[in-house]
Structures are given as C-alpha cells and as structure tokens.
Amino acid sequence: MIIKINGKNIDNVKEGETILEVARREDIEIPSLCSHSDVCVRGSCRVCVVEVKGCKDYLPACATEVYDGMEVITHNPEIQKIRKTNLELLFSQHKEECDDCVWNPGCKLLYLARRYFVEINKFDDRKEEYPELSFGGIVDFDSSKCIDCRNCLEVCPVSFLEMEGRGHLFEVTPSKEKACVYCGQCINHCPAGSFEADGEFQGVFKPFEGGEDKEIVFQIAPAARVSISEEFGLDLGTVSTGKLISGLRKVGADKVFDVSFGADFTTHEEAKEFLEQTEDDLPVMTSCCPSWVRFVECFYPDFIDKITNVRSPHIILGAVIKELSQNPDNVTVVSVMPCVSKKYEITRDELKTRHGRPVDHVLTVREVGRLFRDKNIDFLSLDEGEFDNPFGAASGNSISYGASGGVMEAALRHAYYLKTGNELMDENIKNREEFSFEMNGRKIRTKKINGLSEAVHLFEKLQENPNLYDYIEFMSCEGGCIGGGGQPVPTNERIRRSRRRGLIEEAKSKKVQPTHANKEFKKIYNKIKDKKELFYTTYTKKSPIEKIDTN
Amino acid sequence: MDLIQKIRDANLLGRSGSRFPVFEKWVRLSEKDGKKFLICNGAEGEPGVFKDKYILNNEPEKVVDGIEKVIEVLDINKSFFYLRKDYLKLFEKKLKNLFTAEIAIKRKDDRYVAGEETSVINSIEGNRGEPKIKPPYPTEQGLWNHPTLIHNVETFYAISEIANDEYKGKKFYCISGAVKNEDVFKLDKDLTVRDVLIKTENYPKFDFLVQVGGGLGGIFLSSQEIDVTCNRLASVKVFDKKKFDEKEKMKSITRLLMHGNCDKCTPCREGIYRINEMLNSGYYDRDLLEEIILALEKSSYCPLGKVAGEVLNSLMKLYDN
Numbered sequence: 001m002i003i004k005i006n007g008k009n010i011d012n013v014k015e016g017e018t019i020l021e022v023a024r025r026e027d028i029e030i031p032s033l034c035s036h037s038d039v040c041v042r043g044s045c046r047v048c049v050v051e052v053k054g055c056k057d058y059l060p061a062c063a064t065e066v067y068d069g070m071e072v073i074t075h076n077p078e079i080q081k082i083r084k085t086n087l088e089l090l091f092s093q094h095k096e097e098c099d100d101c102v103w104n105p106g107c108k109l110l111y112l113a114r115r116y117f118v119e120i121n122k123f124d125d126r127k128e129e130y131p132e133l134s135f136g137g138i139v140d141f142d143s144s145k146c147i148d149c150r151n152c153l154e155v156c157p158v159s160f161l162e163m164e165g166r167g168h169l170f171e172v173t174p175s176k177e178k179a180c181v182y183c184g185q186c187i188n189h190c191p192a193g194s195f196e197a198d199g200e201f202q203g204v205f206k207p208f209e210g211g212e213d214k215e216i217v218f219q220i221a222p223a224a225r226v227s228i229s230e231e232f233g234l235d236l237g238t239v240s241t242g243k244l245i246s247g248l249r250k251v252g253a254d255k256v257f258d259v260s261f262g263a264d265f266t267t268h269e270e271a272k273e274f275l276e277q278t279e280d281d282l283p284v285m286t287s288c289c290p291s292w293v294r295f296v297e298c299f300y301p302d303f304i305d306k307i308t309n310v311r312s313p314h315i316i317l318g319a320v321i322k323e324l325s326q327n328p329d330n331v332t333v334v335s336v337m338p339c340v341s342k343k344y345e346i347t348r349d350e351l352k353t354r355h356g357r358p359v360d361h362v363l364t365v366r367e368v369g370r371l372f373r374d375k376n377i378d379f380l381s382l383d384e385g386e387f388d389n390p391f392g393a394a395s396g397n398s399i400s401y402g403a404s405g406g407v408m409e410a411a412l413r414h415a416y417y418l419k420t421g422n423e424l425m426d427e428n429i430k431n432r433e434e435f436s437f438e439m440n441g442r443k444i445r446t447k448k449i450n451g452l453s454e455a456v457h458l459f460e461k462l463q464e465n466p467n468l469y470d471y472i473e474f475m476s477c478e479g480g481c482i483g484g485g486g487q488p489v490p491t492n493e494r495i496r497r498s499r500r501r502g503l504i505e506e507a508k509s510k511k512v513q514p515t516h517a518n519k520e521f522k523k524i525y526n527k528i529k530d531k532k533e534l535f536y537t538t539y540t541k542k543s544p545i546e547k548i549d550t551n
Numbered sequence: 552m553d554l555i556q557k558i559r560d561a562n563l564l565g566r567s568g569s570r571f572p573v574f575e576k577w578v579r580l581s582e583k584d585g586k587k588f589l590i591c592n593g594a595e596g597e598p599g600v601f602k603d604k605y606i607l608n609n610e611p612e613k614v615v616d617g618i619e620k621v622i623e624v625l626d627i628n629k630s631f632f633y634l635r636k637d638y639l640k641l642f643e644k645k646l647k648n649l650f651t652a653e654i655a656i657k658r659k660d661d662r663y664v665a666g667e668e669t670s671v672i673n674s675i676e677g678n679r680g681e682p683k684i685k686p687p688y689p690t691e692q693g694l695w696n697h698p699t700l701i702h703n704v705e706t707f708y709a710i711s712e713i714a715n716d717e718y719k720g721k722k723f724y725c726i727s728g729a730v731k732n733e734d735v736f737k738l739d740k741d742l743t744v745r746d747v748l749i750k751t752e753n754y755p756k757f758d759f760l761v762q763v764g765g766g767l768g769g770i771f772l773s774s775q776e777i778d779v780t781c782n783r784l785a786s787v788k789v790f791d792k793k794k795f796d797e798k799e800k801m802k803s804i805t806r807l808l809m810h811g812n813c814d815k816c817t818p819c820r821e822g823i824y825r826i827n828e829m830l831n832s833g834y835y836d837r838d839l840l841e842e843i844i845l846a847l848e849k850s851s852y853c854p855l856g857k858v859a860g861e862v863l864n865s866l867m868k869l870y871d872n
Contacts, residue, residue, distance in 0.1 A: 041684060043684050043816070043852060044815050044816050044817070044852065045816075045817055046816050046817045046818055046846070046850045046851070046852070047817075049849070049850045057848075057849050057850070057851075057857060058849050058850050060850075063684050065686070078845070078849070081842065081845065082845060082846045082849055082850050085818070085822070085842045085843060085845070085846040086817045086818060086846055086850060089817050089818065089821035089822055089825065089843075089846070090817055090821070092821055092825065093821055123825060126821070126824070147817075148814065148815075148820065150815075163679065168809045168810040169814055169820070170679075170813070170814040171814075
C-alpha cells in the first residue's frame, strides 16, 4: 500500500495502521496528546487532526486508518489555527502546576504550547476550584489538572476510576464503592500530570532529614537501574547501575545495596515453601507485587491462602540490613523502586520486626531523577560506582525479578535444584505465558499474569477448577516492574521493551547466575536466626472500598 | 421487483437528517454473513422536531411494517426500537401490539447526543450513550460488533410505502415558531423553505428569519436565503426578526448543547462552554467566537459538535449583518 504524506510517497504502509503510526515511523511530526500505545484509540483531544484529501473535515491522525492512495497533509494554516485553539481550550481546564509535576521536564503540553504559540492563560482555569484527592495516602489525583482524555479509566485495572456527571459535565472521579490498588498506572498514562505518587516531589528530601548521625542505606530495585537512564536523556535500554549508585552516594547515601540480593532470599524461601506444599495448597501465587496482594485482599479474599507468605525482596533485605547492623535504630533504609505500590507496602504493620519497619522510605525512579536534578548532580559524568558489601553481590536470576516472569522463574529454578540437585536447563520458562516441566516425575504447570484484568479471568477459571496450575506469578503492571507506576514518563510498549532488554543485559553481567551458587547470599542467610520473623508475613481480608481524602 | 431494487430506484435517503442513501447501507449489510442487528431510532431529540411522534401517533403500523419487511429481506437476527422516555410512555403498548416479529423496545439515554447513531448503539449495549469512533461504521461493526442497520422512524415509514408501492416522494415537514399553522405536513421531499412556508400557508407577513433543521442542529437563514431545500431534518421554525436576538439565541443554544453533549472531545466540551461563558458575561469577542467555531466545525469528534459549529456560524453571520 502507498500513501502520500505532505506530498511524499510512503510505501510499505500496512493495512490497519493509523496515519499517526505511519507518520511517527517516518519521522513526520504530528502533535498528539491523548494517544497512547496501551489504550484503545480515544481521539478526544483533537490536537492530531490532519487533512485527508477528499474529506470535508479534518480527521484525527490517531484514529484514522490508512488506505491505498490516501493523501495526507499534516500542516496548513487552518490546521495550525485549530490545533492552537484546541490547545488553548485544553489549557483552560488544566491548572498549571509545572514545578510539581511528573512531566517536568518533558511536558508535552508545554512543548506544544511553544510550538503553536499558544496563549496558556487565554481563559480562566475552569477547574481552579476542583479538589485534590488522595487515595489511601498513596496516589494523589489533582482533578484541577485533568484534561478529560479518559486514558486513566482504561488503564485502571480495577475500574476504581470512573466517569461521573457533575452539573452539565462528565468527569473522572474515584469510585465510592471500590478500592484503589495503588499500581500507579494512572500516573504513567495521564498526559496532563493529574496523578502523582504520595510525596512526589515534596518528599524526596525526607530520607535525609533524620539527623546527622543517621546511617542512610539505599537499596536499588532491578527495574530501576535501566529506566533511570531515561530521566537523564540516555538512550532507551541503557544500564546505569554504576551511575545510579554514585549519584545516591553523592546525595548522601552511606551505603548502597542491591534489592536483588534480597531477591535471593525470596527465591530461596519461596522455593522451599513450594516444595513443602501439599496438593491442596496449590497453586502457589507470588507475593512480590503489593498491588496484586492488595487486589486479592480487597476483592478476592478467598484466594488469600494461596499467596506465598514469603516477603518481597526489598522488605527482606531492609530487615536483614537492620538485623545485622550494630545500631539498627540508627539506620534509615530507603528503597529505589519502579513502583508506587511499594510506598504502600512499607506501611503494612504485618511487616514490622523487632527493629520496626524494615524499609523507612520508598523513592520512585521519577523521584530519584528529581532528587538528582534538585541536587545539581550531573548524572552523565558520574563514575561507575559499585554496590557496597555485603549486600551487593546478587545472582543474575534475581535481577530478572524486574520483568514479568522473573520471580517465578528464579523460584522454580531454585526449587528444581533443591529437589534434583541439577539445573533446570529449559529456557522456555522465560518466554512463555504458560509453561510446564517435569521435576522428579512430577509435572509442574506454571502461568504468568501481568495485568489484573487477566487475573480476574484466571480467578473465574480457578473457581471452577482449582487444579489448573502449580505456580502462578502475578504482576499488576504490564510487563511487570519494568512497566511499574513509579517508572519515568512516558512509559509505553516500546519503552518497556527497551527496559526489558537492558535488564536482561544487566542480569547476564552478574558473576553468579543461580541463587544456589551465590556464596555471599548463603553466608548472610546462615547468620539470620529468626528466619520466620524476617522472611515471612501474613495477609488479611481488607475493605473493598477506598479511603479518599481531600487535600 | 424485490425490495432492495425498489429502494434503489426510489433513491431513498435516510430521514434522520444525515441523508445517507438507504440502499448503500443495505448493500453493505447484505454482503455480511453471521449475526445482524437492526435498530429503529425513535430518539427524536431535536427541539422543534416532532415528526416521528406524529407518525407513531397516526400511522405506527407503517413503521412496524417497514421494520418487519427489512428484517425479512436482510435476514436480521435481532431488532431494537429505541425510543425517548416520553415516547416510550405514549407508544410502547401500541407498538408491542403491532409487532409480529421479535423487536425489543429500548429507552433512550437522557442526553441529546444519545440520539446519534453510534451513541444509540453504545446505549443499547448498556454503555453511556456517547459516540464511538467511525469507521468502523455500524453496518460493519455495530451492536456488539455485529453489522447493524440503523434507520430513523420516518425512514422505516418510507420503506413501508415503497414496499407497498404507495411511495410518492413525500416526506414530513415540521413547521413551528411564529406561524399560524404549527404542525407536521406531508409534502414533496425537495421543496425549498420558501415553498414549504407558502404551501402550508405559513409565509409570514412580517420581516422574519428561519431556523432550518431543528432547534439545536438547525441553520439560521435570513428571509433572503430561503430558496434552498431542507437538506437536513425537514423542520422550519420561523422567528420575528424584530424580536430576535442573535446573541441570546447563541446563549440558549450553547447552554442546551453543554447539557446535551458527551464531553468527550475538546472543541465541543470546552469550546461551547467558553462561548456560553463569554456571552453570559456580556462581552462579544468575534475573533474568539470564529476561532472556536472553526475548531468545532472542522475538528469535533461527532456530528453534534460539527453541526453546532455550523449553527453558531450562521448566527454569527446574521449578527454581522
């Protein structure tokens, strides 16, 4: 198929592609706001309208599929004028709060404002008096910034966000009958920065406010070390572990450890637990994703018993750090996470040990980006730092936790080794949604889920037949933690792929691959006396209705 | 001669105001295999338009006959009769007694936009009655993604006439406003506005202007511009020019549109709001009005916003003069 854009012939155009997709591929600029690879075409902002020869009206490039012989004009004076008007109208409902926004720097609205000579304050803010809401103290929604594109409604995995009539308007509002699971996908998919995590960004200095004599210990999640590169304009997929470590030291970290080292604990305990399960206990469901755990506690409490009681890696490592410290009360543990929900996880009272909360603060990747910028850290010229000992030498398998399937893969490989004394050589486990293998004559059937709507379908199946799988990994976000709600904006399909690529590269670079071969891990593991207290937790049924506060 | 051929020969255009050739919709549907749906749209949400009500009151059997003929000819699996709330009360019983095929009656969503065809589909599916992106057109993917034929009440009436060889190229005109005979009239389909007023003995003796095509979607014309056919909904409302205030009219139309639209796209949600706000606060910025009207006309999501742009444009021009 051939189409023409601005007089230029473009062949190799495929049926089903939209004008916007073709233009992006060909590096032809068409401005867009509400279109996103994760949501179905919305066509609501009307900024991407283009001229198609033979059509009276301008058509949205995001929603218009190409046909053979189509002739498209992306810019003419009238289109420019319409885009300007529509942008001015969008700004009229968007309260600018640019200093405290997840899109700063890199805001598309502001970029387009410059590009189309938009008068940002042409109209009074229609939403000036609109409320700022807090969902459970974890996710904030500033409704005065919302531009009504409705992307958040589609990515919200539990339909907590919905449209409600307000006077003559339909608007995004939180449900009064549901709970939020704090996955933060609304944050990555809002083009206007209406959503943010709690503490974003006023809270980025909090970890350092404990006083001079505090020992500040950072730990870095696997999926954070690739995406941090995006905050500083490096190529997608660049691994920046070393620079991230150096940067954290510069801003005041006394020690920097690897959350993946904690993942070796999780792997080991989960494997052990799995091997002890009877048939009635199956399937085992993973517990690393706090949004997923909350989802079960709020909406499917009947499945609580199926979730492994082993704690997530950063919670275990936080507790181990404090346990082995000379002066645990003096240690502040800060986790750098691709996740918003981890901010919620650390507040769970079930996780407290004799030294209090295992982790004191969670900073998202976005927040670390902001912290470095505020502290004038020149990220690109930082040295390649290394993790501190003794919690720095993680196994490669535990790095894979950062992408969907990684948690289960590590646990099952380890279980296989514990049971048979051999390595599980099958590589298929990595890539398949569903996979089974033999272990001492027993068939182990696995499934990985990313996205909670998929989980709902699976639960329906499991309610009919509980004996479908032996092991199921659940991640709330698309692609696992690489697509987490604490990751930089934008996050989309292409960016998630590149983060996954970087993560695999990082995992391969580790000296030791399987957990059982990690001698450093074994040494520390044997030092911990009260394993039950530090490595295990419990879950309870929770209210399926969210606590919403007006800030 | 089969009905499809008759419809083609009659060159019947849809009577919802869109004037889309009925035959073309039928051809698209007849090419499809599998499940097919039919909707008779009795939303009639346009202020000043009451022809569907008139038809359902006087000759509902013809509408039902049209629907049932189509069900047979196009091999329809399931049919729906979509009616606004007050019509439901008036006609539900009567219609049910006339049905011989299985036809489900559905209540219209309250918003004005819910009469637009893709909104009707959303509404019947149990969603909010707001438009869907076209393409795909309903004849490709309509109700629950199955090919769906959707016609207005009057279109089915005309189909029945054609099927029974009674069709004489007439349609229904609604005349209202500052006239003697406010009523529905069945007249030749291609009359000019002037002829309609003359034939119905409603031609004003005073200086006047008209709105053609409905109270919200109708274009305003001065008395010098009425030698045109009613190319949308056949409705003419007459205004006494001396008593007519363009700005007040813009104000009331934008207020109704604000309550009647779906708030999905920027120009319609925000643009109409800003025009209304401007007029309410007593100033008149013609440049701003023109900018927003352009965005409405050329970049709105659905016909509601586009038509709103044209209507406001016609008022702006009247005011200019």
